[in-house]
Amino acid sequence: MSYVDGYILPLPAENVEAYRAMAQCAGQIWIEHGALSYKECLGDDLSSEWSSDSFPKAVNASANEKVIFAFIEFESREHRDEVNTKVYEDPRLEECGDMDEPPFDFKRMAYGGFQVLVNLKK
Template sequence: MSYVDGYLLAVPAANKDKYQSMANLAADIFLENGATSVFEGWGESVPEGTVNSMHTAVLREADEVVVFSWVCWPDKPTRDAGMQRVMADERLNCITDMPFDGKRMIFGGFETLVQR
């Protein structure tokens, strides 16, 4: 059964190009290590909620945009092995000036229930 890693974060709007460059590099590395697809979505129509929302979940600041991303894997064992290699890849580890505040990033792994 396929497996998905999901990510939700806030990126300063001024850092869009820098984030996109980093995301392209990360996508290449994920795909080299077994991922089947990578998606990065730049928030365009993300409504504010009255109780909770994507904005409040990532503590979005006024100059930031919500980004929603996911990485698809064929199964969890492939994901587990692939993520170990991704996390050890020097191309990602050499990024010292992240274009967003990683402390506010939300992430998790998900077993697929429906996929069409």
């Protein structure tokens, strides 16, 4: 089974396009270095009758913030480590955006690495 790095973060609504450009740039670098897939998703329907918690609540999103749910797929954890090392050493990553003033608050981002438990595709 593959391995996934996943994260959620709050994003000020006015920064969606800046974030999209940053993610598009960074995602291309991840793919070039071997990631199997790279997805950045903008929250659209985040209310749930099945859960007492929600994505906006998990990242303490305010009324003027959107929620990003993203994941990068790799062959394995070892492959993830190899790809991420190459990505973080790639000088082009600095061209993807100003990390001194990013379009979102890193402190409110939730991140983790996950072993894929079920992987169904059509």
